[in-house]
Amino acid sequence: MSLESFQASLVLGIAGNALGSKNEKFGTGKSSDEKQKIIAGLGGLRAITVAPPAWPVPEEGVFAVFTIEALATGKTGEELVRDVAMRYADCMATDMTNKPISTYLLNKVSRLQPSDIDYGIFQDYDDHATHSSAAIRCFSVGLRFHKAKHVRDLIAAAVDISRILHHHPVAYMGGVTAALFTSYAIQKRELREWGAGLMATIPMVLEYVASSGKVVIQNGSIYSMSTYQIFEETWKEYLRRRDIIDGERKPKFPRRYDMKKRNEFYQSLALPDKELGATGLDATLIAYDALLSSGSSWEDLCNNSMFHAGQGNVSGALAASWWGIQHGFSSVPPGNYNSVHFKDRLMIAATKIYDLSW
Template sequence: MSLEAFQASFLLASSADTLGFHYQKENSSAKILGDVESLGGLSTITIEPPKWKASEGTVLHIASALALSTTKTGDTLLNEFAVQYLAGMDAMDDRIPGTMLLDWTGKIRPREIYSYRIPYDNLAKDNSAAIRAMCIGLVYCKPNYLSKLIGVAIESGRITHHHPSAYLGALTAALFTSYAVRGIEPREWGARLVAVLPRALEYVVGTGHSVDENLEAWSEFEGKWKEYLKVRQIADGESKPKFPTKYGVRERINLFQKFSGSRIIGAHGYDATIIAYDAILSSESSWDEICKNAVFHGGAGNATGSLAGAWWGAIYGLSQVPKNNYEKLEYHDCLVGLGSKLYELSW
């Protein structure tokens, strides 16, 4: 674990989020890649507001980190997540937050005990819970913190999206960040996730909060992930992932659509995390490739990009990324500072 890994995880999550948000209205990967090329390629782009503005994901990822940096624990920490998410909504001008997020944050009552608990919602499956949870894996990165990571990640997601297909996305986001910063081989991550899910279910049942509804909906997320691991032939956590001889943009999108629950690929907690993970496996150490594969696919590129960017940054740091892709980001100094703060807390 290094300070640079923590800072890079924050910065590159936001860099990829910002790139994806810029192209969120374009559903053609070919057109997005063509525009990037017309600008001179990714390495020539200076990601700087107002042209390049972060989405809700960066704002709420910062909110998660602010909650964690208070060093509060238990219900007090979870209430702080709710308070910070509500505060983050004040910065949503022109960021187009989802209606589910707007609805449930509007019902949060700051500082009330259990303010983080909302009713189960069968429609709340989207990626919003996942894209703000990566930093949880930075604080609880050590193996002996796994129980805390599970509980905090799940509850951070349930604050606004009380459905397993959403909050298990938050768990995956945090878990994979912890694996990345610890240097665990990416090919192992998916199998490790599946092995952790029974503990996550045990936690959810133990809370006694909408247990029957959660049990009924539990299999969707797990089923999607098991199917993906079977496709890549890495369910054992040891084998190298298998990719088709030809795995270009069209082949990649065709695969993603099989795991998507929406016409927009990456819109839900399960396919957002699967797409980001697939990009980590296929892109290896190339920043250009991680952006091409996780951001510029014409779906929810800001979400899948922010996840992959956080994990990739925790693995590779900043040395292979053009400085103009992250030095002038919106919230740059805040992101660097939070990376430093959570690095201190992780020890």
């Protein structure tokens, strides 16, 4: 796998985060038709230059950049997690200045005490912390630990980095899924095999959470176990409907799979009372489904992962990151990524992670 694949994964992932957000204008209430009209009114995807102030990187993308830079140091284990938490705390006075940030994240970051690995880094278990933000913060973990023999390191890093800000099974399972699929892309595993690989990995995640020594009591509760089961069963249902539960056949899609059908299908897999794409469960599902159905078309990938009737910022980032590993930059309009915020830093980090990961 080439250095460009690592670079494209990071740069296109963050660009996809910006494209899927449109400076928060693609948030709650915007239908896929409305988003498509906005894109068309700008001259189409090829005419868009993803750069601030019109296309800034949203808050979850900024935290993802700091995760990436921590991974590029070569640190592992508790040292890595402490560094990530330190960067999250420090960025509030640097790259997050004058950037809109949710009250939730403000509260969580303000409570971080990175010097205290036992009590100052991981948030308390939170029934509401299901957000997809953990998935975008963890996709790059799969670049650092992409070898099959390092899957337990990948799981530990993704779970703990997720729990720095989002301590809930849906969040850290989304983080593990994002990282795992990145590693599969680097390994050049067939796309149809990824879901089956995730199903085989879930017991390893439960084993790590149970043995990590950082587990609050709720992680082992009946409620939490039912949440794990919902995550696993929803993914199984998706894989069954695509006929790839064992990863051995080509995925099946409806003959007519337009955006209306996609939105209905995606919504059927989302958690109740949550906006489409807002949790670690459906954001990863949407990204994977878009990747499976878009082939080598960047435009189709963007339409299917970023411009659906929900939050496309994380699902778009994940799909773009995985697609970038497979296809690089060559067929992407330069304006869609050349001026994205943090590009230079991401290119430097990609080179460091590439050198470290082999």
